[in-house]
Amino acid sequence: MATIWVVAELDADGSLARISAEAATLGRSLAQAGGLDLAGIVVAADPVAAAEDLAAFVPRVVAVNEPATRGAAWASIAAERAAALIGPDPENVVLIGAGPDGRDVAGALSAMTGLGLLVNATGVSWTDGGPMVEMSVFGGKLITTSSFTAKGGIITIRPNSVAVEPAGARGSIVAAAPQEPLTLPRVAVVEQVAEAGAAAPIEEARIIVSGGRGVGSAAGFDLVASLASRLGGVVGATRAAVDAGWIPYAQQIGQTGKIVKPQLYLALGVSGAIQHKVGMQTAETIIAINRDPDAPIAEFADLLVVGDLFDVVPVLLTALDARAG
Numbered sequence: 001m002a003t004i005w006v007v008a009e010l011d012a013d014g015s016l017a018r019i020s021a022e023a024a025t026l027g028r029s030l031a032q033a034g035g036l037d038l039a040g041i042v043v044a045a046d047p048v049a050a051a052e053d054l055a056a057f058v059p060r061v062v063a064v065n066e067p068a069t070r071g072a073a074w075a076s077i078a079a080e081r082a083a084a085l086i087g088p089d090p091e092n093v094v095l096i097g098a099g100p101d102g103r104d105v106a107g108a109l110s111a112m113t114g115l116g117l118l119v120n121a122t123g124v125s126w127t128d129g130g131p132m133v134e135m136s137v138f139g140g141k142l143i144t145t146s147s148f149t150a151k152g153g154i155i156t157i158r159p160n161s162v163a164v165e166p167a168g169a170r171g172s173i174v175a176a177a178p179q180e181p182l183t184l185p186r187v188a189v190v191e192q193v194a195e196a197g198a199a200a201p202i203e204e205a206r207i208i209v210s211g212g213r214g215v216g217s218a219a220g221f222d223l224v225a226s227l228a229s230r231l232g233g234v235v236g237a238t239r240a241a242v243d244a245g246w247i248p249y250a251q252q253i254g255q256t257g258k259i260v261k262p263q264l265y266l267a268l269g270v271s272g273a274i275q276h277k278v279g280m281q282t283a284e285t286i287i288a289i290n291r292d293p294d295a296p297i298a299e300f301a302d303l304l305v306v307g308d309l310f311d312v313v314p315v316l317l318t319a320l321d322a323r324a325g
């Protein structure tokens with residue numbers, strides 16, 4: 001029987017990456033709709049923690065113990081081990097995150113299994129015996145709907161497209177320790193550098209306070225950071241602020257940055273250009289502070305405060321202090 005496979009990615013601490021929990025949640029609804037089997041694959045030198053996490057979402061997890069992932073780029077090794085499990089059935093569906101590693105795995109898997117590939121899905125439904133994949137293209141101006149010419153294929157899922165929901169019952173975990181030699185060239189990891197600002201995982205934040213060109217300087221971002229920390233949120237930015245060198249690229253939100261879906265998105269001095277909007281438009285509540293009442297963000301913000309952010313934010317901080325004290 002054809003199977004929906006979720007190829008899991010791991011966080012640095014060995015736990016399941018949130019994007020993989022999203023892919024697994026999606027996999028469950030597709031498997032239900034299509035009457036297919038659902039299984040997960042974790043490939044790592046120590047796959048146990050992530051496999052345990054993934055078993056909360058899918059009925060069966062194959063935990064592949066692969067010591068070669070230590071000190072080598074993970075994606076090609078994971079793809080090779082996953083391809084051996086998935087096999088050549090053209091009706092198989094493979095789901096994986098649309099992050100840097102997920103993209104690498106998807107490309108290699110497509111070559112090794114012969115399955116087609118649809119990328120950056122913002123939604124997947126099951127129709128006519130196969131997945132129907134929605135993708136946002138041209139910087140979010142258009143939504144396309146595509147299906148595979150075969151019934152199955154590989155789909156990379158854009159972060160924050162699915163609300164994570166564990167299954168009612170935990171799945172089983174099968175341990176595997178493949179002996180076949182790896183054939184793809186290996187890429188040695190010679191150094192790992194923690195990027196400044198990456199400590200705050202912006203894709204997972206419930207509250208984001210973003211600064212744009214209106215913040216004016218790196219020092220101006222101290223005000224953005226104060227508000228973010230007072231609200232228990234993290235700092236985001238537009239590309240204009242990142243290009244100006246005021247804040248690291250890790251915090252950039254938009255077409256060429258991160259895609260976020262917080263409960264609250266506070267935009268300070270952000271015009272709301274389409275390339276920024278595509279990264280944050282699914283936030284539950286968007287509040288903008290902008291001195292221009294006609295800024296494009298006025299069209300999609302839930303609330304626009306018209307004013308100078310350097311006047312409004314200090315008042316907000318004082319009010320928050322008064323409430324806390």
Ligand SMILES: Cc1cc2nc3c(=O)[nH]c(=O)nc-3n(C[C@H](O)[C@H](O)[C@H](O)COP(=O)(O)OP(=O)(O)OC[C@H]3O[C@@H](n4cnc5c(N)ncnc54)[C@H](O)[C@@H]3O)c2cc1C
Nearest residue numbers: 212213214238239240254255256257269271275276291309
């Ligand atoms: C291929 C491509 C990819 C891109 N990718 C991205 C991306 O990933 N993310 C992204 O953000 N952009 C991206 N951009 C850039 C995008 O087009 C915009 O240029 C950018 O988002 C504008 O950033 P901004 O809103 O900070 O600046 P601006 O558009 O200059 O807006 C600044 C806003 O601040 C307001 N303002 C100024 N001073 C104050 C003040 N004191 N108080 C209150 N309000 C004030 C102004 O009224 C204005 O609305 C991309 C562009 C291209 C072409």
